[in-house]
Amino acid sequence: MVEKSQLVSDEIALPALYSSVRQHSLQICESLEAEDFSCQPELYVSPPKWHLAHTTWFFEKFVLEKVLKNYQPYDPSFAYLFNSYYETAGDHLPRNKRGALTRPTIDAIREYRRYVDEQMETMERGWMDDDVRQLIITGLNHEQQHQELLLMDIKFILGTNPLYPSCLAGLCLNEMSAVPQRLPSITIDEGIYLIGHGTKEFAFDNESPRHRVHLDAFGLESDLVTNGEYLDFILDNGYKRVDLWLSDGWQWVNESRIRAPLYWHFVDGIWCCYDFDGLRPVDVNLPVMHVSQYEANAFARWKGMRLPTEFEWEAASPFIEWGTAWEHTASAYLPYPGYQRPEGTIGEYNAKFMSNQMVLRGASIATPPGHQRLTYRNFFTPDMRWQFSGIRLAKTL
């Protein structure tokens, strides 16, 4: 699943990286109340404490059990409770029951993390073995993905609470700045482009193999769509005009009574939006966030433009600034030509989700430092919007 990365030759750095990544997960959650840790308001949201336990189980299952002879799991029931979706790793708790797990408590899970971290330390030779190092690097990248999920889920738990409580978790976000007054759009020429991961650095299996893609010439905006522009779409009845929407999107908008991005509320005549510091008036200069692919699509059509494909995005990515919001693309999440699903349980990591999802590219303010990559492929069904997602427009030339 991962290629040999340069970290492998850097034997000293890995334990420090491990410690720092593991520490960061706890930091994100530092200011939560015990109740916040245990809540699953929607099927796709997981309780923060579940993330803290699941990422820990990942190291137990894929590193400690393989490296340490006679390793005793911290608690034999945890494999059932904290396996997410690895069918080949045994039976697991149905996803819709995560919020019912009041026990183990957050304190018990912190204890579990300490135990596993200590066991990892005991694994002296392991840290020098290339295969083990690859497993650890995978586990750390996995934990970083869950760090972004933690921020998504915490925001959802608090941001859909009628009290709109503020929370310091937002301090773990990267900085976001206002979109400048329109930088010129860029143009990419027709040609063959190499797409996909091609270095020794770590990357997920779904970013490979590197392969050739032919692209027609296209233009791409330098800036993300702002809240202000999106407000114009709302005021122009964008949510009511059937001609702007995909058929499935139109059904979604109507059944879910969607009238604005997630976390937006019309309060006393003013559009407000929830952020970790509470409900505040929408800042029209910031990039719009928490829109679904359906909304991004309809917005683009309203503008007379379109979303870029993930290949266009990757080809153009050296020329644009990105990293504020995951950018919706027009591409379905499918394997690259020549993709080989890894053997064993780890093969379930990405491959089995390659249907009914759309790719998002870039990274967001919630992506942990060091986890951004030009070739990164994030993916969600087109109705999801609790991820930190935004819109960049493209057009055919």
Place this chain on the structure above:
Amino acid sequence: MVEKSQLVSDEIALPALYSSVRQHSLQICESLEAEDFSCQPELYVSPPKWHLAHTTWFFEKFVLEKVLKNYQPYDPSFAYLFNSYYETAGDHLPRNKRGALTRPTIDAIREYRRYVDEQMETMERGWMDDDVRQLIITGLNHEQQHQELLLMDIKFILGTNPLYPSCLAGLCLNEMSAVPQRLPSITIDEGIYLIGHGTKEFAFDNESPRHRVHLDAFGLESDLVTNGEYLDFILDNGYKRVDLWLSDGWQWVNESRIRAPLYWHFVDGIWCCYDFDGLRPVDVNLPVMHVSQYEANAFARWKGMRLPTEFEWEAASPFIEWGTAWEHTASAYLPYPGYQRPEGTIGEYNAKFMSNQMVLRGASIATPPGHQRLTYRNFFTPDMRWQFSGIRLAKTL
């Protein structure tokens, strides 16, 4: 909704009663973890902290707001969050969102309780006014109902957790003893019986008016059905024999894959059942508990007997021992002849639920002391079984 009760003339006792009932709610929850307080594993289960807040709001809404001039609610949003179902008291949080309320935390709700209790104390003259006293007595009976719900919900939250954690909440249960080796059944003669509440003591509106019911002669078991007898039903394929079941019950059994009472698990060849002290082998001499009306009905048919009607039960109640488990009856929950729905919001308390539910009579080990009454009418849909419910058999003579 309530008749003038004798407590009205007993001015000293009420503040002490108030203090003791309010205290008892906290006692039940004493050993819970913060996460336990905030969990709603099924739509019909409420988070324990929600009960603690809702019962407090009940005093704010129906006593303090009426008695204290210029009363300032502790938090204006709480009316929305903690109103259960009183449509005429304003908009309220949808029931399925109670478990998403991680805030206010349990600590904040304890603070809310203290505030309201203090405000109640300030209401000096109120405690001596007959109408106010009636409202307070209603509020206390309401809180006692939620004390039983607290025990039901805590048991559900812990008892469906795969870890089956033990918890001291069970200490708040009344004592339950083994069913003796068959006391003789009793016989009730044909005749006219007076049914319903007829004293000055407090009773809910649905227990009135007292009225005449003609009963044919019937027999009633002195003892509740035991776990042992119920086990025989299971072993005799009771859950597989369509001829024993009502049509709706048969559908329920099959769709919900019911094969035993709630909290029963077949572990390594032994039937075990969860109680507050964890998962333990079923004690065949204890009364069977946590069965639905459908199951009670099928069991009775298997025995060649039937469930008593609520009128039969009330007519026989002076002659039997009851109070261990709520006893399923064959009666639908409907208004008594001459029943008048009380005016105003309090009229929603019972009246609007008089459809699609069945009556249970008696009381259970989870009913708080002083809350039992011969005329009490509890009610649930026939598929519910998280209440402490049992079976007593009757037969036509």
Place this chain on the structure above:
Amino acid sequence: MVEKSQLVSDEIALPALYSSVRQHSLQICESLEAEDFSCQPELYVSPPKWHLAHTTWFFEKFVLEKVLKNYQPYDPSFAYLFNSYYETAGDHLPRNKRGALTRPTIDAIREYRRYVDEQMETMERGWMDDDVRQLIITGLNHEQQHQELLLMDIKFILGTNPLYPSCLAGLCLNEMSAVPQRLPSITIDEGIYLIGHGTKEFAFDNESPRHRVHLDAFGLESDLVTNGEYLDFILDNGYKRVDLWLSDGWQWVNESRIRAPLYWHFVDGIWCCYDFDGLRPVDVNLPVMHVSQYEANAFARWKGMRLPTEFEWEAASPFIEWGTAWEHTASAYLPYPGYQRPEGTIGEYNAKFMSNQMVLRGASIATPPGHQRLTYRNFFTPDMRWQFSGIRLAKTL
């Protein structure tokens, strides 16, 4: 299931009765198009041809198979297709698949009816045997019930078609006349009344045993509620006032967006209603029809009155005119004291449905002649309204 009836001694009449009842089913359907025969627009509606086949299978299964040695079923697959819900009679087609049965065609089913009718004729001695005669009488009463269902289902199939086609099936209805300008209401004294079937005539098992019921004094309207009165309820915002509704009813009204009786449409400023002769303006002097028990209940509460219990209805029935519309009662459908479920498959006829339904009394314009009875207990869930149901009000004195 049936008591010995006087028809038993009347050996000549039964074959003629058989022939006439069987004929009447076909008559009801005479003017239908082939497509109408095969349609199931809602789960609770059955295709007319299914009724014609099911009632025929009933005679095959419960008469011919028992009486004729070596009886060969017309088609061995029909037992699967046309058994309705008799679990003990073998596997059957799921109810929601009846509308997918384009084959056998209506012509094939007419042929099936002819075959079975001819076989019945061959059963010479059978017609003189008391037990067989009882089975035949049951089969005929069963077919008469389906005749009313046929009219309900045909009306639904045509009346929910956007073309509102007219159809001669309505000719098979009994006459309905305008409600006079208020006859005085009647008063029934407190006392013990004998309720239930007590003669040798045929009656269904659920009407027995005859038993004593104590009733308080009550008043009962002589007339059914009219369309005009019901219109006043609508105009007074009856469907929007939560205080008038049972909790379940309120949910039903809102989820199903109910704003008027079934078949009512507001067309160009006029309330119209579908009958077999098309969509026509509502006649304010006719009894309101096709309302659910929830609506009947809310209407009664709006009037400051209530629905009668089924016992009150039966006690009063000799003094009122009835037979236009099935009258909603306040009684749940439950077994009478001493009721014994019949042995064998026929025991499924009524007994297993005694939960979650409400009783309707009387008869309607769609009830076939000779099928009316003071003790008849019809039953539906409280949200159903495709039966010919109306409202009669009562009050406690």
Place this chain on the structure above:
Amino acid sequence: MVEKSQLVSDEIALPALYSSVRQHSLQICESLEAEDFSCQPELYVSPPKWHLAHTTWFFEKFVLEKVLKNYQPYDPSFAYLFNSYYETAGDHLPRNKRGALTRPTIDAIREYRRYVDEQMETMERGWMDDDVRQLIITGLNHEQQHQELLLMDIKFILGTNPLYPSCLAGLCLNEMSAVPQRLPSITIDEGIYLIGHGTKEFAFDNESPRHRVHLDAFGLESDLVTNGEYLDFILDNGYKRVDLWLSDGWQWVNESRIRAPLYWHFVDGIWCCYDFDGLRPVDVNLPVMHVSQYEANAFARWKGMRLPTEFEWEAASPFIEWGTAWEHTASAYLPYPGYQRPEGTIGEYNAKFMSNQMVLRGASIATPPGHQRLTYRNFFTPDMRWQFSGIRLAKTL
């Protein structure tokens, strides 16, 4: 939506083509019973008579209304009844209500077809106008799509009937022959390929624009997968091995209890399958048919191969024989680079469905003669299998 095609210059042929295509729709349905015409056993199946009316409405709406001044629609209500999904053409009957439309009858719809065909004939100059001819050609291609849908829906209606009736509609299928004993697979070299429609012939908008695609070298089987090979997959527990399935596919298999292709039944130890001539033993030499994309995917993985992309398929299509079954591809249904959604109502034809669907390529035995095209893009959600779909395997070289 369509490019100017060569048919435009061929003024004589079009009326004859019109007549022949219109006639063919009726021919397909010739042997149906009236009941068959009106049945919608699943949401995605439409009643045959609905197809006959909808295709007729298409000519009324998009040709007659535009060409004939003062054209009077045959029946003003038909626009509501027979508009499928064109939101910009006005309100329409919800899809799930098509099966409840017993009226208009099939006879009335045949009359409707005659009326519109006659009106088309009156349009003398219209047949010579290029724009009108384009509209007519579109209408005919539209009707040909519905001819295949008719065969799919008729097969479903009869093939899921427990009687498995045979029907002559199958005579309208093209011939299907046994798969030979393995022709060698073909190899396609890496390179840039032109994909999409590029001639003056009619094609749907979604096949344009023609554009360049880079392909890596790949191999493609000359033959479709046979029933025999698929049986091996079943016998090797293919439906039980989670590692073979996409996550969504695994959920679909389990929730829908899928164990074989649609129309397969295990009868007395023999796998049988329904075709228009009834239920017969599976012929192991015929191509497997009626499998979903999920099943095709899992089968390919089991074989150690994969599905081709739609671009690979099109690049290879001149070298293979196709036309027996629609061939599942690994491509999501998305717009081609530079695709412009047509203006107006016709823009809804294809564009709005470009999400959550997968492309199938080729044609099937149910595709009407003259409607096959190398660039044709058929599309369904990955769980659908009532289309005549099969499997061709590819591999990366």
